[in-house]
Amino acid sequence: MAETPLVSTPMRDLATLSRPVFAMPDKACDVHMHVFGPAERYPCVAHPHYTLPDGKLSHYLKMMQVLGLQRFVIVQPSYYGTDNRCLIDALHAAGPIARGVVMMEEGTDAKTLDAWHGAGVRAVRLDLFARSGLPTAEIEAYITRMAELCERLGWHLQFYAPGWVVRNLIPFLADVRTEFVIDHMGYMLEEDGLTAEDFERLLGLLKDGQCWLKLSAPYRIAKHRGYEAVEPMARAIVSAAPDKVIWGSDWPHIPDSTRDTGELLNLLDRWTDDARVKQAILSDNPARLFDF
Template identity: 80%
Template sequence: MANTTDTPLVSTPMRDCQTLERPAFAVPDLACDAHMHVFGPLDRYPCVARPHYTLPDGKLASYLQLMEVLKLRRFVIVQPSFYGTDNRCMIDALKMAGSIARGVAMIEEETDAAMLDSFHKAGVRAVRLDLFARSALPTAEIQQYITRMAKRCASLGWHLQFYAPGWVVRNLIPFLADVQTDYVIDHMGYMLEEDGLTQDDFARLLDLLRDGNCWLKLSAPYRISKHRGYDAVAPMAKGIIAAAPRKVIWGSDWPHIPDGSRDTGELLNLLARWTDDAAVHRAILADNPARLFNF
């Protein structure tokens, strides 16, 4: 998550999975959580020099218990900024989980082909671009960076995932319309009213979703709603689903940094409030991630 201060956010303990809301709708077979993170002990997996938050309570074993409660069968581990481009924790978790998991790595531009091939064999299928970290760059430089990384992904059959503030997404929309590699924008585009994003900006994002190689991820509604509650996110989520239900995926954002007490079951049940169509539930939770991540 984004944190613009030098003081790390304090991660709180993980909620007991037995206290989670149970699914209020029929979760489809092979349902996938397409956005979660895994963390391990600092003596084995050191963090970056200036992490945005303290070590979260995000053990793989805890997540596997949560999956059983929520009837999830697959998941995608997204490399967190906490580890930067040191993907060892994510890769180790993929190897432990086996065929039910896929990964999204963060890499340096000069990462060699042998390393990328080893990542692919472990289950990595995408590269995460942290555009929060590059948000001060001119738009043209960000576009050049995306172009270079898209070429690296194309050779492996991977896609890109953008972790970006909404105003950066807005500025990139004309460029992204011509990107030939599939790409996913995290957290519904992160288009916050507080950052000056408008309904017109969101409408252009939906056009991109319909017509380009763009996918959107229904994840982290609490990062968008801030203090307004989940009802404030519903029009955005419903608009995304209506625009292109075959290019939408869902992610829990577990372990909900920094607030480990959040109810992941409640977040899953939001999907049933955004659409009551069982076929759409299957597309978003099962069919779409299976296609995108090559399960």
């Protein structure tokens, strides 16, 4: 029996957003947000995990002005599976200030891939939550195949994965030559049995491999403990390799779109007090990784 989907809440009023408490660097980029469109135009997967969010591109563009963001990256949500039409249409509408991260079936034809690249796609998202029940060797083989595809296009990989899968993949990922990003700080939850030693191994991968880490969705890690619980992890990531760290809002914060995106942005001021590091995380690093 399919699980009951989470109910997405209405969007927060822009007037109530916290404003940045630090000077936003030029060309600041949000590298992790999602866009949704009308149900009659963009059908969802058969059994979505949540109801259609109120995540319109028009609303996001207004929010960018409030927060001082100038660029963004649309990440394909699980809601649409491998049907990327909503994402591609949003890229065309947004123009050169946007890039995209698709989810795709193996065997997607070259013509489609080239068209996506022309629209601004620069990465493939691998949903390893959906493959978490497979043997590690099968997941590694899948990553290898997708990495080969990315090499031809000049794209990178993005992993949406539970922390325990990330932990099991670290020895393999150390030898992957294609750049890859792990969402949500590696998603290493104590509740899933991840340890401080596991996190240290992830930091080693960040420093020495092709790994990048995304400072995104701290509420998915903190859960009910508050953002203070995430701060040591975030500060350690920034300190380990500030040139391979990027920031994402996870807007529209599924399923709770009442979250304050400005508050999430301001966490970065608690994670580093160095303006040059903030510029790297918000501007320089995304520009390099996403070919802006």
